[in-house]
Amino acid sequence: MDLTASPFPSPEEKRSVRAAKRDAVLRAAVQMFNARGFHQTSLDDVAASLGISKPTIYHYLGNKDQVLLECVKIGLGQLIAAAEDARTRPGTGADRLCAFLVRYAEINMDDFGRCVIRTGDEALMPESRERFRELKRRIDTDMRTLIIEGIADGSLAPCDPKLAAFTIAGALNWPARWHDPAGSESPEELARHMVDMLCRGFQPR
Amino acid sequence: MDLTASPFPSPEEKRSVRAAKRDAVLRAAVQMFNARGFHQTSLDDVAASLGISKPTIYHYLGNKDQVLLECVKIGLGQLIAAAEDARTRPGTGADRLCAFLVRYAEINMDDFGRCVIRTGDEALMPESRERFRELKRRIDTDMRTLIIEGIADGSLAPCDPKLAAFTIAGALNWPARWHDPAGSESPEELARHMVDMLCRGFQPR
Numbered sequence: 001m002d003l004t005a006s007p008f009p010s011p012e013e014k015r016s017v018r019a020a021k022r023d024a025v026l027r028a029a030v031q032m033f034n035a036r037g038f039h040q041t042s043l044d045d046v047a048a049s050l051g052i053s054k055p056t057i058y059h060y061l062g063n064k065d066q067v068l069l070e071c072v073k074i075g076l077g078q079l080i081a082a083a084e085d086a087r088t089r090p091g092t093g094a095d096r097l098c099a100f101l102v103r104y105a106e107i108n109m110d111d112f113g114r115c116v117i118r119t120g121d122e123a124l125m126p127e128s129r130e131r132f133r134e135l136k137r138r139i140d141t142d143m144r145t146l147i148i149e150g151i152a153d154g155s156l157a158p159c160d161p162k163l164a165a166f167t168i169a170g171a172l173n174w175p176a177r178w179h180d181p182a183g184s185e186s187p188e189e190l191a192r193h194m195v196d197m198l199c200r201g202f203q204p205r
Numbered sequence: 206m207d208l209t210a211s212p213f214p215s216p217e218e219k220r221s222v223r224a225a226k227r228d229a230v231l232r233a234a235v236q237m238f239n240a241r242g243f244h245q246t247s248l249d250d251v252a253a254s255l256g257i258s259k260p261t262i263y264h265y266l267g268n269k270d271q272v273l274l275e276c277v278k279i280g281l282g283q284l285i286a287a288a289e290d291a292r293t294r295p296g297t298g299a300d301r302l303c304a305f306l307v308r309y310a311e312i313n314m315d316d317f318g319r320c321v322i323r324t325g326d327e328a329l330m331p332e333s334r335e336r337f338r339e340l341k342r343r344i345d346t347d348m349r350t351l352i353i354e355g356i357a358d359g360s361l362a363p364c365d366p367k368l369a370a371f372t373i374a375g376a377l378n379w380p381a382r383w384h385d386p387a388g389s390e391s392p393e394e395l396a397r398h399m400v401d402m403l404c405r406g407f408q409p410r
Contacts, residue, residue, distance in 0.1 A: 037327035039244040094408065120323060120382075122242035150407075157409045159402060166383055167376045167399050168407070174375025177325075194372050197364060201406020202355075202373070203299065204362045 022060045024050060029057075030071040030111045038068060038123050069128040072119055075112035076135040079104060083142035093150030098195055100146055105172040105191035109179045117176035140165055168198055227265045229255060234262075235276040235316045243273060243328050274333040277324055280317035281340040284309060288347035298355030303400055305351055310377040310396035314384045322381035345370055373403055 009017065028049050032041045043064050047054045061067050086100035107113035116136075121129050143165040150156030172194060179190065214222065233254050237246045248269050252259045266272045291305035312318035321341075326334050348370040355361030377399060384395065 035327075037325055040327055097407075118325060120242055122240075122245055147407075154409065156407050157405065159407070160398070163395070163398055164402060164407065166379060167402050170379025170382075171372045171376035171403075173379060174371060177375075178371055190368070193365070193368055197369060197372050197406075198403070199406055199408045200362065201402075201404055201408070201410075202302075202352075202361050202364065202369065203404045203406070204359065205406075205410060 018060075025052075025057055025060055026067070026070055026074065027111065029067050030074075030115045033068065033071065034111065034114050034118060038064075038119065043067065065125045065128055068115075068119065069124060069131065071112055071115045072132055073135065075107065075110075075114075075116035076132075076139065078107045078110075078113060079116070079139045080135070080142070082107060083139060083146070086146065087142075092155035093146060093148075093153045094155035094199070097143075097146040097150050097156065098199065100143070101168065101172060101195045101198070102188070102191045104143075104169075105175060105194055106187045108173055108176045109181070109187040109190070114176040117173045140169070143169060171198055223265075230257075230262055230265055231272070231275055231279065232316065234272050235279075235320045238273065238276065239316065239319050239323060243269075243324065248272065270330045270333055273320075273324065274329060274336065276317055276320045277337055278340065280312065280315075280319070280321035281337075281344065283312045283315075283318060284321070284344045285340070285347070287312060288344060288351070291351065292347075297360035298351060298353075298358045299360035299404070302348075302351040302355050302361065303404065305348070306373065306377060306400045306403070307393070307396045309348075309374075310380060310399055311392045313378055313381045314386070314392040314395070319381040322378045345374070348374060376403055 025046065029046045032046055032049070043054050043057050047057055057067065061070055082103035083100055086096045089096050089099055108117055121133060124132055144161045147156060147161040147164050151158055151161070175190065179187070230251065234251045237251055237254065248259050248262050252262055262272065266275055287308035288305055291301045291308070294301050294304055313322055326338060329337055349366045352361060352366040352369050356363055356366070380395065384392070
């Protein structure tokens with residue numbers, strides 16, 4: 001400890017400590033939701049894993065529904081950022097779509113993305129559920145837009161963009177159920193491999 | 206009512222009435238699990254929807270965990286039957302795989318298949334969970350075997366059969382989350398459309 005420093009934290013230090021505590025709670029919660037399931041996890045367990053009390057979690061985040069909503073919002077925020085990043089890339093529509101899809105699959109193998117996929121709408125309270133659906137619709141729209149652009153510039157085969165987006169999303173959501181972080185291939189390698197299969201198809205070319 | 210018939214049911218009639226009652230309970234339960242989520246459904250609600258009491262459900266099926274296990278076993282049984290049916294078909298490996306995949310996707314849009322996909326392993330008690338995983342592994346093995354046969358006879362492009370099976374399964378599991386039975390395309394049309402996209406891929410040929 002630096003004894004020459006003021007023992008009174010600055011407003012900025014306070015904000016940063018508060019954010020770090022909030023992040024630690026969310027990380028502990030999302031890992032427990034993913035491992036045990038949302039309904040099998042209590043906030044008491046999450047609090048105990050951090051050596052804090054349940055009211056501390058209420059203070060930083062609110063009740064269990066609100067904690068879950070924050071977790072899925074982080075995962076959905078990562079997916080939305082990936083779509084924004086892909087949209088501004090050079091190359092064809094197919095290049096931009098593939099760049100997005102690789103990140104999309106990688107995120108679904110990480111804590112918060114995994115939670116997005118493993119959470120059924122019905123697990124959330126009506127208001128949170130509406131927010132969850134709204135963010136998922138935005139990612140679906142982003143994916144469809146990239147597909148439409150790829151069809152328009154001829155880099156993707158003509159198809160129904162809605163059904164294509166559902167088909168691709170399903171394939172790349174599923175690692176949230178089967179991917180073992182201890183496996184030999186990295187999430188990025190697996191993601192590239194899966195996206196390549198989807199692009200090329202299973203029929204010989 | 207046929208008054209010339211014996212008022213005492215034969216053993217066969219008894220078995221058939223018992224099976225019909227059991228089926229009615231399972232159908233009511235699976236539809237409620239799918240609509241509300243397993244954790245948000247009580248056996249009291251299921252019983253009430255049939256005008257019976259919860260002990261009647263215990264009598265025919267057991268507790269809620271056992272009811273869910275029966276529901277997913279029916280869905281998994283349909284998938285296993287589809288794989289068996291596909292295996293004996295004429296044509297190339299790709300033809301057999303596609304026949305299986307169309308049925309696979311259709312089943313996932315139906316009540317019991319939908320329940321298989323919407324049920325996370327963690328929702329079940331340890332013993333039921335092991336049985337659930339075992340049946341899912343069997344379907345995964347069946348899908349991989351069909352892929353390996355297709356690669357061997359040249360009707361499918363060379364690929365990693367394990368990752369291909371996960372990718373295809375994910376794409377065709379996802380309708381259990383998005384498919385609206387009131388939509389304009391039939392499950393069979395949607396299934397064929399999705400399987401065709403996966404076979405051809407999104408890159409132009």
